[in-house]
Amino acid sequence: MPNWCRADVVLRSDERPLAHRPSRLVWDASQRRLLSVDSANQLLTVHQEHVATSDWxxxxxxxxxEPVDICEESNGSSRFWVADSTGPQVRCIDLGKSPPRIVRSLPLAGTPSRVVSNGKVLAIAQRWQHRVSFVSIQNEDRAALVDVPLEFAPGEMLLTPDGTTLIVADAFQGKFAVIDAATLKVVSEREITVHNIGGLAWSDDAELLVTCQKLHPYPTTASNIASGLVIENLLLTLQFDTxxxxxxxxxxKELGTPSQGAADPVGIAANANGELFIAAAGVDHLLQLTAQHEVYGRLEIGRHPTxxxxxxxxxxxxxxxxxxPAIRVVDTRSGVTQTQLxxxxxxxxxxxxxxxxxxLDARSSQFQWMSCQSCHSRAHTNGRLADTFGDGTEGAPKQVPxxxxxxDNNPWAWxxxxxxxxxxxxxxFHSTMHSPDTSARDVMDVVAYLHSLxxxxxxxxxxxxLISQGQRIFNDRGCQRCHIPPLTFTSDLTYDVGLADEHGLKKYNPPSLRGVGQRFGFFHDLRAPTLESVFEEYGHQLDDSLTPRQLRALVAYLQSL
Structure with a gap:
């Protein structure tokens, strides 16, 4: 049973400078207030509008x-659910009390990343555990947690307008799951060859609008990038059969033009006339689209709109x-900024x-078609092939690592x-992004960021x-010669693994096995779709084959790293 508890919320009364990093936002229409969470500073910020004066x-x-997401329990409710990635848990905060109180707290086995509610159940996405958990918010005494496993890492989630169905999108690639909010069962799945699904919304015609990107394995030349042959920044329209x-x-719909990309489209919303507004996070623009989804305007706004x-x-x-950091209030009829909070x-x-x-800044690239995030989704991978000249050649695309x-994975490049x-x-920056001006400080700063991951x-x-048996097999079969435990599970040499690329390259830099169970394909060209196929189909570095029991044990060990 969940462990419900009470705790205090403390007013932050001082105005000491902070490196603010607001990550998620919700609009409480009934009280005309905006609530945002900042995981870096452990903050819940409320911007309250006053109708008489239009002041905030x-x-x-x-x-x-570390609050990473927030949602309203139900329309007009004073209760809001906050996902805490460090607990890990979700908490219900009642803003109807003075001061606000944490009235419920639900511990989780996995790290929450997104939360949504239909007023009856709360859905909690747990990205790295590949599941969505549900809990009743109407009956505390029967609030048992129900886990719904997925075939992918969940990212954005959106309820249907009637609240009966939950759409779950992939955090890294292009998979979708449709979950019945009453039976808590996956009723449909779909995969589209896109990645970085950043925004979900319903059109007035009950079609699902999706912002995303699509990577192609063409060389990252300036002309290919400008022509959209390397990466596309897209708005998809999906029909949902109820x-x-x-x-x-x-x-x-491609959102960019050859001379001006629209890198990393994320948040999306529609006005009363069906016109769309899309945040192009990589270029700091708010795109304006007609009801027919044609881009007719680009509003220059603040840094990294999400x-x-x-x-x-x-x-x-x-x-x-x-x-x-700020919240920009934009008039959807004129495109004029009304105020900045x-x-x-x-x-x-x-x-x-x-x-x-x-x-996350595509302005560091030529024509602003892509940022580092465009391929390295959430600093992870999109599981696609890219021809970035990383190995000094073109025509031999490699897996995005x-x-x-x-x-800890030196050396670098395949x-x-x-x-x-x-x-x-x-x-x-130079060969992939074609950055017009990258300073030594820029490089040092990006390296500092990568060192934090x-x-x-x-x-x-x-x-x-089973894991212990797999570890013995790992050591007995000599896997540790290239993937040296216990820290990095890699080494600083290259090895001939018997797989040549299009130019005959056979020696490769062994990737770290840390987190290997969270990847979407294996070897330099993704020829092995699963860890099992690495050994079953390709017999990777094995003198003789593994029994089914040995294979299960070895894969279990690798997935535990």
Whole structure:
């Protein structure tokens, strides 16, 4: 049974400068207030609008843990659910009390990343555990947690307008799951060859609008990038069949132009006329689209806009600018900024924070078609092939590697040609991004950010005996010669693994096995779709084959790293 408890929320009364990093935003229409969470500073900030004067007040509350998302319990409710990634748990905060109180707290086995509620159940996405958990919010005495496993890491979630069905999108690639909110069963699945699904919204015609990107394995030349042959920044229109619960792609719309890309489209909202507003996070623009989904305007706004929330009643939208940091209020009829809501005095940013901003900034690339994030989704991987000249050639695309834990993975590049992380970052800016002006400080800052990234956590494997057997097989079969335990599970040499690329390259830099269970394909060209196929189909570095029991044990061990 969940462990419900009470705790205090503390008013932040001082105005000391902070490096504000608001990450998620919700609009409480009944009380005309905006609520945002800041995981870096453990803050819940409330911006309250006063109808008579059109002024806004700001109140900040110190809350426990690292809040990464927030949702309203139901329309007009004074209760809001906050996901805490460090607990890990979700908490219900009642803002109807003075001061606000944490009235419920639900511990979780996995780390929450997104929360949504239909007023009856709360859905909690746990990205690295590949599941969505549900809990009743109407009956505390029977609030048992129900886990719904997925075939992918969940990212954005959206309820159907009637609240009966939950759409769950992939955090890294292009998979979708449709979950019945009553039976808590997956009723449909779909995969589209896109990645970085950043925004979900319903059109007035009950079609699902999706912002995302699509990577192609063409060389990252300037002309290919400008032509959209390397990466596309897209708005998808999907038809949702309410009876069969299926998703069908009806239309793809490129949001950029050859001379001006629209990198990293994320938040999306529609006004009362069906016109759309899309945050292009990589270029600091708010795109304006007609009801027919044609781009007709680009509003220059603050740094790294991530969410767009429509307030149709008052013909405006709210844009969360994570790095400004601010909330911009935009008139959806004229495109004019009505006001900009601040978060308080800003402290000086650290090198790692500046590096994160550069990592997410497509203005560092030629034509602004892509940022580092465009391929390295959430600093992880999109599981696709890219031809970035990383190995000094073109025509031999390689797997996009995860950057989580890359600080310990020297050397870098698939052929091991880069001996320092500084050198790898510099080369990526020049040969992949075609950056017009990258300074030494920029490189140092990005390296500082990469040094802050821990490896992806392992998939949970409960059978300790099986894991122990797999570890013995790993050592007995000599896997540790290239993937040296216990820290990095890699080495600083290259090895001939019997797999040549298009130019005959056979020696490769062994990737770290930390978090290997969170990847989407294996070997330099993704020819092995699963860990099992690495050994079953390709017999990777094995003198003789494994029995089914040995294979299960070895895979369990690898997934536990």
């Amino acid at each position: 007040d700001r109140t900040a509350w110190q809350i426990p843990g 009876e069969q619960h299926t998703l069908t792609v009806r239309h793809e 969410q767009v929330i429509a307030d149709r009643k008052h013909h405006r939208c709210f844009v969360l600018e994570s790095f400004t 601040e978060f308080g005095p800003a402290a000086e940013k650290s090198p790692a924070q500046r590096g994160e901003e550069l990592f 995860s950057l989580l834990g890359t600080r 052929n091991g040609s880069m001996q320092t992380l500084h050198g790898q970052v510099t080369k990526s 821990a490896p992806a956590p392992p998939l949970q494997v409960d059978d300790e005996k």
